[in-house]
Amino acid sequence: MTDTEATTRGTEWLAGAGLRPTRQRVALATLLVGDGQHRHVTAESLFAAVCENGDSVSLATVYNTLRAFCDVGLLQEVTVDGSKSYFDxxxxxxxxFFWEDEQRLSDAPADELEIARLPGAPEGAEIASVDVVIRLRRKSG
Structure with a gap:
């Protein structure tokens, strides 16, 4: 895939959500979806990748842009340990799956997950979503 094709894919991803394709958004979108593959990133890992790519974007802009992408449904935020956010x-x-040793998130097979029953929501509330993060560590020995 060429850089132009990746940039086009990133720009179209933004347009599909009604987001204006600013230079910074296009740079980040291209890294996120330019190759057509799904990925899990942190703000810090995306910041490092955009810097490596030679683009000039601040870490604060990366955080704000990831938030904007989540707000319009382009990304899903997955929180691990209550403080570490990954963007999918x-x-x-x-x-x-959360690989503890590597601090890495990956998809788990959805067809193998069965949730037989959830507790009822408290009075006046409804369940918005259920997040499942299975923590893994390498076996020793």
Whole structure:
């Protein structure tokens, strides 16, 4: 895939959500979806990738842009440990593996997950979503 094709894919991804294609948004969108593959990133890992690519974007802009992408449904935020956020380009409901040793998130097979029953929501509330993060660590020995 050429750089032009990747940029076009990123620009179209933004347009599909009604977001104006600013230089910074296009640079980040191209890294996120330019090759057509789903990925899980942190703000810091995306910032490092955009810098490596030679683009000039601040870390604050990366955070703000990821938030904007989530707000319009382009990304799904997955929180691990209550403080570490990963951003997933696959916005369909699906479980995740969190590799503790590598601090890495990956998709888990959704067809193997069964949730037989959920507790009822408290009075006046409804369940908005269920996030499943399965924590993994390498076996020792």
């Amino acid at each position: 380009t696959n916005t369909h409901d699906h479980p995740h």
